[in-house]
Amino acid sequence: MLLDEPRRERADAARNRLKVLAAAARLFREKGVDAVSMDAVAAEAGVGKGTLFRRFGDKAGLAVALLDERERELQEAILSGPAPLGPGAQAAERLAAFVEAYLDYLLGHLDLVRMSETASPGARYRIGAYRFWHRHVAILLAGTRPGCDADPLAHALLAALAAEHVTAMVAEYGEARARRAVRTLALG
Amino acid sequence: MLLDEPRRERADAARNRLKVLAAAARLFREKGVDAVSMDAVAAEAGVGKGTLFRRFGDKAGLAVALLDERERELQEAILSGPAPLGPGAQAAERLAAFVEAYLDYLLGHLDLVRMSETASPGARYRIGAYRFWHRHVAILLAGTRPGCDADPLAHALLAALAAEHVTAMVAEYGEARARRAVRTLALG
DNA sequence: CACACAAACGGACTATAGTCCTTTTAGGTC
DNA sequence: GACCTAAAAGGACTATAGTCCGTTTGTGTG
Secondary structure, eight states: OOTTTTOOHHHHHHHHHHHHHHHHHHHHHOGGGGGHHHHHHHHTOOOHHHHHHHOSSHHHHHHHHHHHHHHHHHHHHHHHHSSTSTTTTTHHHHHHHHHHHHHHHHTTHHHHHHHHHSSSSHHHHHHHHHHHHHHHHHHHHHSSSSTOOOHHHHHHHHHTTOOOHHHHHHHHHHHHEEEEEEEHHOOO | OOOOOOOOOOOHHHHHHHHHHHHHHHHHHHHGGOOHHHHHHHHHHTTHHHHHHHHHSSSHHHHHHHHHHHHHHHHHHHSSSTTSTTTTOOOHHHHHHHHHHHHHHHHHHHHHHHHHHHHHTTTHHHHHHHHHHHHHHHHHHHHHEEEEEEEHHHHHHHTTOOOOHHHHHHHHHHHHHHHHHHHHHOOO
């Protein structure tokens, strides 16, 4: 008996999951994330609407699924990649490296991340990945600012990295100044 | 000829504006901001939907209109009230005072501000008030951190004061720690 | 007061997210 | 291979934001 086995995904479910992800990726690339409705994704994938929502929950969930791989790459690099992003460097250096790397990731998929964060209120804080970034930043902040209340401070700092906000900042000042501002804030 | 006169508001328009604001205030108070639809506001006010949207643009616009007075009070206090919120104190003190005062305002009307900022994407940065807070913070930052690139830095700092974000931070850590985190970030 | 016309009104209409519930099907069991 | 069950499918349905346009009304003018 395989007690902990999470019961394999049914064949039709797997097939449809792939069809949906492929269709969504294609439509988003061709028309832009905001201009594609969930109806359109379902139609393009050749599945019913119920199927789409059942599997991905909402539009944010679909975006998260599409970002999954890229997100994992960054998480891997932080956990076990080379310093200064990975372990081994001083906290301040790692924090600066994280900000740069996160901004690379974010600016590479701005529309998608934005949808994942804003599709429903509070969506950002419910995503599993957010907790990862938050933990990482809190630990580093404890290193760069000994004695500070790192957990809420990490939240406040990550606010500056919200897609909604970075979109506005980059539009107004360009990437270089936006990056510098976040780094300045992070390093005190 | 009164060239610059902005042509007085028509009597029926004024009457309806007041009816809508009163109805919205009542419904929001009774049922909570999120649970009230624009249809319900229109019905309660006894006006058509078209009238509601024509005048306030969207849900965010309605929220802004309701917040208008409180917002003005804070702006007045900053421009000409007593120090340290008003002029006369050192930049660092004024910045701390601004953070506290803004959080007072925000926490007093969290749902409404949140709606004004999140009803449509990018709404926050289109509100006139945002430009005011941004200018104020940028000027103070130039005082506390000579030589910094104050404009984007002010944006990054204000990100931590976004309603969406403060809601999450207060829920998780409570007001006191949330306040302290923002103040820490602001004062470097 | 009658008239003209810009402004405002209002509600039917569209678009879209998300839900519900009935029908279908995969895959294990005898 | 027939049968059973839980999972999955799918599309009609609901709720709501926001648009459009034909109709009404306030107000300044002769």
